[in-house]
Amino acid sequence: MASDEFSLIERFFRYGVGPGDGVRIGIGDDGALLSVTPGEELVVTVDTLVADVHFPAAGAAADIAQRALRVNLSDLAAMAATPRWFLLALTLPAADEHWLAEFASGLAEAANAYGCTLVGGDTTRGPLAVAITALGTVPAGTALPRSGAAAGDWVLVTGSLGGAAAALAEMQERGGCRAGSADLDARYWRPEPRLAEARALRGLASAAIDVSDGLLADLGHIARASGLGAELSLEALPLDAAAAARFGVERAREWALGAGDDYELCFTVAPQRAGEVQALIAAGGLNATRIGQVVAETGVRVRDRHGRWLDIAQTGYRHF
Amino acid sequence: MASDEFSLIERFFRYGVGPGDGVRIGIGDDGALLSVTPGEELVVTVDTLVADVHFPAAGAAADIAQRALRVNLSDLAAMAATPRWFLLALTLPAADEHWLAEFASGLAEAANAYGCTLVGGDTTRGPLAVAITALGTVPAGTALPRSGAAAGDWVLVTGSLGGAAAALAEMQERGGCRAGSADLDARYWRPEPRLAEARALRGLASAAIDVSDGLLADLGHIARASGLGAELSLEALPLDAAAAARFGVERAREWALGAGDDYELCFTVAPQRAGEVQALIAAGGLNATRIGQVVAETGVRVRDRHGRWLDIAQTGYRHF
Numbered sequence: 001m002a003s004d005e006f007s008l009i010e011r012f013f014r015y016g017v018g019p020g021d022g023v024r025i026g027i028g029d030d031g032a033l034l035s036v037t038p039g040e041e042l043v044v045t046v047d048t049l050v051a052d053v054h055f056p057a058a059g060a061a062a063d064i065a066q067r068a069l070r071v072n073l074s075d076l077a078a079m080a081a082t083p084r085w086f087l088l089a090l091t092l093p094a095a096d097e098h099w100l101a102e103f104a105s106g107l108a109e110a111a112n113a114y115g116c117t118l119v120g121g122d123t124t125r126g127p128l129a130v131a132i133t134a135l136g137t138v139p140a141g142t143a144l145p146r147s148g149a150a151a152g153d154w155v156l157v158t159g160s161l162g163g164a165a166a167a168l169a170e171m172q173e174r175g176g177c178r179a180g181s182a183d184l185d186a187r188y189w190r191p192e193p194r195l196a197e198a199r200a201l202r203g204l205a206s207a208a209i210d211v212s213d214g215l216l217a218d219l220g221h222i223a224r225a226s227g228l229g230a231e232l233s234l235e236a237l238p239l240d241a242a243a244a245a246r247f248g249v250e251r252a253r254e255w256a257l258g259a260g261d262d263y264e265l266c267f268t269v270a271p272q273r274a275g276e277v278q279a280l281i282a283a284g285g286l287n288a289t290r291i292g293q294v295v296a297e298t299g300v301r302v303r304d305r306h307g308r309w310l311d312i313a314q315t316g317y318r319h320f
Numbered sequence: 321m322a323s324d325e326f327s328l329i330e331r332f333f334r335y336g337v338g339p340g341d342g343v344r345i346g347i348g349d350d351g352a353l354l355s356v357t358p359g360e361e362l363v364v365t366v367d368t369l370v371a372d373v374h375f376p377a378a379g380a381a382a383d384i385a386q387r388a389l390r391v392n393l394s395d396l397a398a399m400a401a402t403p404r405w406f407l408l409a410l411t412l413p414a415a416d417e418h419w420l421a422e423f424a425s426g427l428a429e430a431a432n433a434y435g436c437t438l439v440g441g442d443t444t445r446g447p448l449a450v451a452i453t454a455l456g457t458v459p460a461g462t463a464l465p466r467s468g469a470a471a472g473d474w475v476l477v478t479g480s481l482g483g484a485a486a487a488l489a490e491m492q493e494r495g496g497c498r499a500g501s502a503d504l505d506a507r508y509w510r511p512e513p514r515l516a517e518a519r520a521l522r523g524l525a526s527a528a529i530d531v532s533d534g535l536l537a538d539l540g541h542i543a544r545a546s547g548l549g550a551e552l553s554l555e556a557l558p559l560d561a562a563a564a565a566r567f568g569v570e571r572a573r574e575w576a577l578g579a580g581d582d583y584e585l586c587f588t589v590a591p592q593r594a595g596e597v598q599a600l601i602a603a604g605g606l607n608a609t610r611i612g613q614v615v616a617e618t619g620v621r622v623r624d625r626h627g628r629w630l631d632i633a634q635t636g637y638r639h640f
Contacts, residue, residue: 024361025465028545030398030529031365033463038358041344045351046407046453048444078350087366087449089409121589124368126447131409133366133453136351143353145345209350225348 012104013088013118020117022084026280032119040137043081047072050087051128059177061099062106063189064130069110072134073193074263078142078210080198081136083114088121089131095123114195115159118247144201144208144267149226153206153268153294156277158194159287161186161215162252163240164261183242191263200286201267204276208267212259216312220300222268232257232292232302234310257302257312268294332424333408333438340437342404352439354405363401367392368409370449377496381419382426383509384450385399389430391532392454393513394583398530400464400518401456403434408441409451416441434515464521464528464587468579469546471537473526473588473614476597478514481535482572483507483560485579489567511583520606521587524596528587533580536632540620542588552577552612552622554630577622577632588614 013027020026025033036042049068051057059067073083088107092100111118116134167179167188179185194210201208207226209218215232223230237256244252267288269277280286302310333347340346345353356362369388372376379387386426393403408427412420431438487499487508499505514530521528527546530552535552543550557576564572587608589597600606622630 004366025399025463029466030395031363031401031454033399033458033465034362035460036356036362042354042356042362043351044354044405044407044440044453044455046409046441046451047440048409048411048451050411050446051442053444053446053486060598075350079353081351085364087364087453089366089368091368091449093369121366122366124369124370125373125469126370126449129411129444129446129449131451134351135364140355143345145353146349167356220518224353288631 007182012100012128013107013121018032018160021115023117023119026117026119032085032087034119034135036137039140041140041143043076043079043136043138043143044133045072045075046131046133047075048131049128055178057128061102062109065103066110066190068130068132069107070191070193071263072132073114073116073195074191074212074291076134076136076181077193077195077198078144078208078265079136079138080142080176080202080208081138082199083116083134083136083195085117085135086111086118087133088118090123091126091129092123093126093128094223112191137318139202142202144198144205146207146209146222146225149207149222149228149268149294150270151228151294153270154277155219155230155232155266155268155292155294156217156275156290157211157215158197158265159192159261159262160238161256161264162243162259164191165255165259166240166243166247166252169260181242183225187238187240188261191261193263194265197265197286197288200280204273205267205269208265210229211260211262211264213277215266216257216300217260219266222266223294223300225296226294229295229298230300231295232300234302235305236289236291238289332420333441333452338409341435342636343437343439346437346439352405352407354439354455356457359460361460361463363396363399363456363458363463364453365392365395366451366453367395368426368449368451376491376497377448377524379509381422382429383497385423385426386510388450388452389427390511390513391583392452393434393436394511394530395533396454396456397513397515397518398464398528398585399456399458400522400528401458402452402519403436403456403515405437405439405455406431407453410441410443411446411449412443413446413448434513436576462522464518464525466527466529466542466545469527469542469614470590471548471586471616473590473615474594474597474610475539475550475552475586475588475612475614476509476608476610477531477535477558478517478585479512479582480558480560481531481576481582481584482563482579484511484562484581485575486560486567486572488581490587501562507560508581511581513583514585517585520600524588524593525587528585531580531582531584531586534578535578535586536620537580539586542586542619543614543618546614549615549618550612551615552620554622555625556609556611558609581620635639
């Protein structure tokens with residue numbers, strides 16, 4: 001790390017970014033030195049968010065930071081890990097102090113909200129991009145892989161779908177970086193990583209993934225990793241209320257299937273464990289909806305309320 | 321991670337990239353699932369290499385991959401950690417299959433040479449940049465921080481300095497991405513992370529850093545982190561033989577002090593432990609040279625053979 005870059009990271013990000021748990025050496029050395037408790041396994045993931053590809057470059061710096069960290073924590077949630085630490089590789093066209101202060105403030109807010117600590121990183125000059133490496137821990141043997149689904153498993157999804165796409169549609173209509181309502185705006189800029197839900201599903205779900213690319217694509221990953229397929233019920237999809245109210249149910253359903261960015265968890269559970277999941281849902285310990293089942297035939301198919309299969313290629317769901 | 325990006329990483333990097341030790345889930349899930357042995361601590365570091373800032377964009381793809389991984393492993397060496405795993409965030413202007421195949425081959429060669437495994441990553445479209453997150457482990461309590469130096473400690477450096485700068489100067493002369501000699505070319509494109517040296521220094525050195533920005537700057541980090549200063553002997557600097565032969569001793573010394581990219585280890589050792597280090601060197605177990613000492617007065621100063629202090633600002637050493 002070049003010394004001036006180093007001071008930039010140190011100056012803006014050293015203090016107040018997360019609680020510091022398990023950190024023996026944090027920012028300011030060649031690497032971070034971290035303690036993993038025996039009996040826990042480590043989960044590591046990296047995601048790069050590029051301006052005007054993964055977020056509008058003109059967005060508020062604090063929002064960009066919030067989104068970048070939350071999106072990465074969502075990958076930890078998809079493995080049922082608890083967020084612990086993260087590293088930031090920030091590429092910036094110029095060292096704009098005001099922008100950096102706002103970015104650091106958004107990052108600190110998200111880090112504190114989810115109990116994780118910035119332990120290192122670097123800054124380089126170039127087109128705006130935010131690469132975060134997120135590290136979490138999970139009790140050994142309880143992580144949720146993509147590959148554990150079996151034919152007959154229920155398919156469920158947390159929360160609701162279509163909200164982030166509706167937010168983007170509103171931004172496009174308004175020609176800015178803010179959706180019209182605070183709810184939709186938060187769906188896009190401050191997606192909620194489903195960490196508590198994932199913890200409740202440790203040792204219970206058979207497979208899990210976060211919905212970053214769209215339900216069809218992401219459930220497709222589970223299906224492929226498990227060598228199987230899945231069938232969904234269009235009627236059962238839990239739609240974002242604001243998206244449905246503002247753009248209609250039909251549009252919201254297209255988004256729920258094809259659009260990404262909602263960062264809900266899609267997971268599967270064996271039929272003999274489904275009662276436990278239903279009990280969790282009934283007790284208010286899990287906000288999730290059954291939307292379909294895992295089948296032996298490969299591919300993901302969607303049935304409407306008349307029992308007809310949707311022609312997914314024709315409806316254009318894939319193009320979102 | 322978008323699905324097409326995912327398949328790119330999976331297609332080119334899934335097989336043969338490292339030995340897989342401690343990997344419970346590798347590439348192809350939301351995150352990697354890793355086992356850290358009890359009694360070991362985790363070291364994590366990230367460094368982004370941007371084309372035409374940190375390497376010539378026209379360099380061979382295999383060389384770029386080699387350099388990117390080795391530079392990150394050098395940060396692990398500076399903490400005395402053993403490389404275990406890494407993640408790759410690759411930004412590419414286009415998905416050039418030939419380039420990617422070459423890059424993957426260079427990456428696999430370096431990963432296998434150093435016993436570490438690619439466990440995740442993503443690819444995004446944009447100007448060429450390679451961000452690697454490297455993870456290593458170290459027996460608890462034996463990592464080498466920057467902050468452990470004390471006044472009176474010896475200052476040593478491994479190997480030799482100035483070779484990478486000489487390689488860059490040759491490339492500039494020749495107008496290409498290859499130095500004139502294979503030795504110098506390797507100094508730049510395939511720097512040797514000093515992992516074995518760092519292991520030998522666990523529990524023995526008081527502080528360590530890798531020389532990425534230049535000896536003066538990097539020793540300055542140790543000095544500042546320890547609240548002290550350092551004095552170096554110009555005569556004692558171990559110069560890269562090819563650099564000195566090709567460009568003269570004076571130029572090689574300037575590079576040794578001010579140029580970076582050599583990725584040697586600069587470390588300090590308490591006088592009462594210096595005998596152990598000397599014994600290691602004498603026995604051939606450590607290639608290192610004593611170049612100065614830690615002093616109470618802050619700042620890093622260099623004395624010539626007449627005992628005069630160099631005016632570092634005047635000599636322009638800082639500008640390399």
